[in-house]
Amino acid sequence: MAFDFVVNGKAARSEAPALTPLLxxxxxxxxLTGTKFGCGTxxxxxxxxxxxxxxxxxxxxxxxxxxxxxxxxxxxxSVSSSHPLQxxxxxxxxxxxxxxxxxxxxxxxxxxxxxxxxxxGQIIEHMSTNICRCGSYPRIVRAIExxxxxx
Amino acid sequence: MSIASHNVEITRRRMMVGVAxxxxxxxxxxxxxxxxxxxxxxxxxxxxxTVSTDDTVAxxxxxxxxxxxxLTSLPLILAEELDADWSKVRVVVAPANDxxxxxxxxxxxYTAGSNAVTSYFxxxxxxxxxxxxxxxxxxxxxxxxxxxxxxxxxxxIIHEKSGRRLSYGEVAAFAEVPAEAPNVAESELKxxxxxxxxxxxxxxxxxxxxxxGTAQYAIDVQVPxxxxxxxxxxxxxxxxPQTIDDxxxxxxxxxxxxxxxxxxxxxxxxxxxxxxxxxxxxNVTWTHTGKAWGFNSEQALVAFAAAARDLSQPTKLxxxxxxxxxxxxxxxxxxxSEYRNDLVYHAQMEPLNAVASVSRNGDACEVWxxxxxxxxxxxxxxxxxxxxxxxxxxxxMLLGGGFGRRGHRDEEYVHxxxxxxxxxxxxxxxxxxxxxxxxxxxxNPLSAHYLRAGFDASGKLIAFHHRKACDEVTAFQDPVRFxxxxxxxxxxxxxxxxxxxxxxxxxxxxVPRESGLRTSSLRGIAHLTNIFAIESFMDELARKxxxxxxxxxxxxxxxxxxxxxxIDTVASMADWGRKRNASALGIxxxxxxxxxxxLVAEVALERGSGRVRVPHVWVALDPGIAVQPDNIVAxxxxxxxxxLGFALSERITIKDGAVQESNFYDYHVPxxxxxPEIAVKVASTDNHPTGVGQMATPLVAPAIxxxxxxxxxxxxxxxxxxxxxxxxxxx
Numbered sequence: 001m002a003f004d005f006v007v008n009g010k011a012a013r014s015e016a017p018a019l020t021p022l023l024x025x026x027x028x029x030x031x032l033t034g035t036k037f038g039c040g041t042x043x044x045x046x047x048x049x050x051x052x053x054x055x056x057x058x059x060x061x062x063x064x065x066x067x068x069x070x071x072x073x074x075x076x077x078s079v080s081s082s083h084p085l086q087x088x089x090x091x092x093x094x095x096x097x098x099x100x101x102x103x104x105x106x107x108x109x110x111x112x113x114x115x116x117x118x119x120x121g122q123i124i125e126h127m128s129t130n131i132c133r134c135g136s137y138p139r140i141v142r143a144i145e146x147x148x149x150x151x
Numbered sequence: 152m153s154i155a156s157h158n159v160e161i162t163r164r165r166m167m168v169g170v171a172x173x174x175x176x177x178x179x180x181x182x183x184x185x186x187x188x189x190x191x192x193x194x195x196x197x198x199x200x201t202v203s204t205d206d207t208v209a210x211x212x213x214x215x216x217x218x219x220x221x222l223t224s225l226p227l228i229l230a231e232e233l234d235a236d237w238s239k240v241r242v243v244v245a246p247a248n249d250x251x252x253x254x255x256x257x258x259x260x261y262t263a264g265s266n267a268v269t270s271y272f273x274x275x276x277x278x279x280x281x282x283x284x285x286x287x288x289x290x291x292x293x294x295x296x297x298x299x300x301x302x303x304x305x306x307x308i309i310h311e312k313s314g315r316r317l318s319y320g321e322v323a324a325f326a327e328v329p330a331e332a333p334n335v336a337e338s339e340l341k342x343x344x345x346x347x348x349x350x351x352x353x354x355x356x357x358x359x360x361x362x363x364g365t366a367q368y369a370i371d372v373q374v375p376x377x378x379x380x381x382x383x384x385x386x387x388x389x390x391x392p393q394t395i396d397d398x399x400x401x402x403x404x405x406x407x408x409x410x411x412x413x414x415x416x417x418x419x420x421x422x423x424x425x426x427x428x429x430x431x432x433x434n435v436t437w438t439h440t441g442k443a444w445g446f447n448s449e450q451a452l453v454a455f456a457a458a459a460r461d462l463s464q465p466t467k468l469x470x471x472x473x474x475x476x477x478x479x480x481x482x483x484x485x486x487x488s489e490y491r492n493d494l495v496y497h498a499q500m501e502p503l504n505a506v507a508s509v510s511r512n513g514d515a516c517e518v519w520x521x522x523x524x525x526x527x528x529x530x531x532x533x534x535x536x537x538x539x540x541x542x543x544x545x546x547x548m549l550l551g552g553g554f555g556r557r558g559h560r561d562e563e564y565v566h567x568x569x570x571x572x573x574x575x576x577x578x579x580x581x582x583x584x585x586x587x588x589x590x591x592x593x594x595n596p597l598s599a600h601y602l603r604a605g606f607d608a609s610g611k612l613i614a615f616h617h618r619k620a621c622d623e624v625t626a627f628q629d630p631v632r633f634x635x636x637x638x639x640x641x642x643x644x645x646x647x648x649x650x651x652x653x654x655x656x657x658x659x660x661x662v663p664r665e666s667g668l669r670t671s672s673l674r675g676i677a678h679l680t681n682i683f684a685i686e687s688f689m690d691e692l693a694r695k696x697x698x699x700x701x702x703x704x705x706x707x708x709x710x711x712x713x714x715x716x717x718i719d720t721v722a723s724m725a726d727w728g729r730k731r732n733a734s735a736l737g738i739x740x741x742x743x744x745x746x747x748x749x750l751v752a753e754v755a756l757e758r759g760s761g762r763v764r765v766p767h768v769w770v771a772l773d774p775g776i777a778v779q780p781d782n783i784v785a786x787x788x789x790x791x792x793x794x795l796g797f798a799l800s801e802r803i804t805i806k807d808g809a810v811q812e813s814n815f816y817d818y819h820v821p822x823x824x825x826x827p828e829i830a831v832k833v834a835s836t837d838n839h840p841t842g843v844g845q846m847a848t849p850l851v852a853p854a855i856x857x858x859x860x861x862x863x864x865x866x867x868x869x870x871x872x873x874x875x876x877x878x879x880x881x882x
Contacts, residue, residue, distance in 0.1 A: 016422065016424075017404065017424075017425075019424075020422070020424045021424060024422065024423045024424045027371075027423075028373075028379075028422065028423055031373055032364070033364070033367075033370075033371035033373070034363065034364015034365065035364070036368075036370070036500070036501070036551070037370065037502065037582070038500050038501075038502070038585065039585040039814055039815050040427075040584055040585055040586075040814075041585070041814050041815070041816065043814060043815040043816055044500065044585075044815055046500060073364065074363060074364035075363070075364045075365075077363075078363075081359065081362055081363040086362040086363060089362045090354070090358060090359060090362060093352075093354075093355070093358065093781060093782070093785060094362075095218075095358055095361035095362065096218030096219070096220075096785065096786075096789060097217050097218030097499070097500065097501075097549070097550060097551050097552045097553075098218065098357070098358075098360075098361030098366050098549065098551070099368060099499075099500040099501045099551030099552060100500045101361050101362060102364050105362060124823050124824050125824065127823045128822045128823045128824040130822075130823075131500070131815065131820055131822060132500070133498050133499060133500045133552050133554075133793075133820060134218045134500075134552065134789050135788055135789040135790075135791070135792025135793055135821070135826070136785070136788075136789065137788075137792065137821075137823045137826050138788050138826070138828075138829055139785065139788070140823070141823070
């Protein structure tokens with residue numbers, strides 16, 4: 001059985017077993033390795049992608065669940081890192097080891113899509129799904145505020 | 152700026168021999184390792200610098216990049232003295248070659264202890280200045296003018312008298328490189344006020360790749376024909392599989408091979424998820440070999456505390472000044488206290504993994520990994536196969552966090568990948584799950600501290616005695632270093648005696664335990680627990696003497712102006728003298744490897760739940776010359792948050808030798824909704840640069856404990872200060 005879906009605007013197909021987490025299909029079949037494996041339990045957010053425009057833990061999403069849906073990964077967020085969040089992420093020098101940052105940016109993009117002018121409390125509430133062990137949190141907040149401001 | 156792979160593009164056309172005393176043999180070694188992808192336009196001016204005729208300057212970066220920024224800051228230091236135009240610099244990851252690129256502090260390529268900039272600083276400036284001199288000499292010869300008349304601007308040689316200029320690339324095209332490296336006197340190096348790059352923030356080299364998913368970590372590597380490996384490692388160090396029931400595993404689709412190993416069972420499958428499922432389906436019993444069977448961390452901590460207090464226990468002398476025991480005997484008053492720390496897990500975001508590809512007949516191997524020592528990784532891979540290190544093709548990958556976890560002599564996850572690949576003679580991506588990463592964790596050791604202080608009749612602190620009971624970490628983490636250091640274990644005991652406090656009689660004693668646990672350096676290293684004890688104790692002493700805790704410390708360090716200044720700075724930032732209504736402040740200070748750092752935490756308590764809230768943290772640090780100031784701020788924010796987890800929630804428990812926690816649901820690291828507002832002030836001073844990567848981490852827990860004491864009068868003596876422990880403490 002094959003599952004057909006769309007990734008970053010392009011048709012994709014996987015013949016992985018139905019229970020396979022989307023994460024592994026994205027990373028190892030489609031070779032889109034910007035989406036990361038962090039915990040496998042939906043607790044750290046390193047695997048965050050968008051499914052039909054809403055953020056989702058790709059490690060908690062079975063491949064069978066995305067049939068017919070549109071998935072966006074960090075690689076598809078923008079052309080040439082031009083998303084306001086990606087620019088703000090560099091302006092605020094957010095990443096340290098960088099491993100969690102794809103997931104952080106995908107979470108933040110979901111927030112701004114729903115709420116273009118979030119206040120600090122809303123940012124913190126929304127972003128607390130994502131762990132950054134390097135503790136780049138203060139800069140993530142600043143980068144989201146900047147992206148919201150500068151668009 | 153751009154970055155090249157580890158394959159250095161250089162030719163042997165003009166090789167500078169004798170740079171920093173390098174022998175010709177060493178230079179030849181570089182030549183053979185690097186000549187594979189030679190570009191005819193490149194001119195090797197030294198093992199560190201290659202200038203291309205298109206005016207790009209390639210500079211080697213010798214450290215592992217795990218988020219701390221060394222990939223950028225080290226070549227930037229060389230570029231400063233070379234007077235290179237940073238926009239034309241291409242940073243090249245240095246190949247695995249200890250002779251050329253070793254960290255001077257360790258004698259091999261090893262990134263740890265927040266010392267990359269500190270240790271390489273002098274050499275990199277020298278190497279940069281030497282190459283600049285070679286360029287100057289060549290231009291002077293070319294123009295037939297005295298070398299004293301030529302100077303440089305970024306990437307340009309200038310002869311002001313005649314108004315002539317040559318770019319570095321133009322000079323490189325005809326440069327003759329002397330057999331001996333030119334001498335550079337200290338006085339010829341730039342003064343701090345002449346720096347163009349040091350002290351000015353530049354974009355970290357790899358950052359743009361970290362916002363679009365293109366940064367490559369080992370876990371991202373794709374090799375044609377690659378299989379996926381998972382490993383069930385023994386729950387207790389030293390145990391081996393006794394019985395292996397793999398019936399369920401075999402039935403999982405995609406399983407290629409099940410491999411019994413001396414320390415566990417490996418599974419190879421066609422897809423990662425199948426490999427993990429197959430590993431989880433194994434049913435293995437273990438031999439009771441290994442020392443830690445029966446070990447229980449809660450009970451052990453009680454026993455450790457008793458050992459720390461028991462002066463008849465055998466000790467290893469760590470540090471001694473004057474005669475603390477005699478001074479304690481004659482002191483007018485003696486204060487004693489005790490502190491305890493649970494085991495801590497690194498929790499780097501990238502679960503440990505590596506990719507290996509062993510050749511068909513097992514005589515060569517390619518390996519992709521993120522490690523704190525690349526030369527160790529090469530040795531580990533070679534030893535796993537019983538082949539020579541020159542048969543290993545090593546690919547340097549970014550580290551998704553290190554924090555000390557990737558700096559062990561055995562780099563066991565690299566070994567795992569190589570043995571799995573060797574079993575099938577195909578490329579294997581070996582990944583630990585998060586659960587594996589926790590269960591196979593190597594932890595900051597359990598420790599118990601017993602401290603005594605003596606005051607004379609005038610109230611002067613005259614004696615300090617600190618005994619720490621904990622496992623010897625270096626013995627496990629790096630037996631080679633442990634032996635070389637004659638059993639002196641800095642990873643477990645550094646900073647035991649707080650020499651910077653100028654107490655005339657000091658005694659620091661290690662009370663080594665041998666639990667057989669897997670232990671490791673972790674961010675903050677020995678200071679993490681030692682400073683929790685010392686800075687909590689200093690606070691207790693100040694309160695006993697009814698002296699303001701900031702003033703108390705200030706008095707002790709009054710001979711060191713940098714220390715006084717940094718304490719004053721943080722006190723001013725936090726408005727230390729101002730009483731808060733529902734919260735209180737706690738202050739801490741230390742001199743960590745020369746970096747002067749002071750931290751104040753503001754704490755509020757939810758008395759019902761025992762939850763400690765930390766609304767604000769202020770940090771001031773003086774790391775000498777601040778090479779990349781904003782990155783120092785970032786590292787300090789990061790250190791604070793890491794220290795917050797240690798202080799409040801992070802705890803590994805061991806029962807019958809085995810780790811009880813599994814993932815982020817039972818090992819709690821700080822999230823965004825738990826972190827304080829953090830204010831950082833970097834005081835750059837004209838001193839040799841010292842560490843910045845972990846300095847605030849050890850100060851957070853004692854600052855919180857000190858603030859809790861100020862707020863409630865209750866002293867918390869154990870990390871993490873969990874709600875349960877806080878409630879118990881408050882009675």
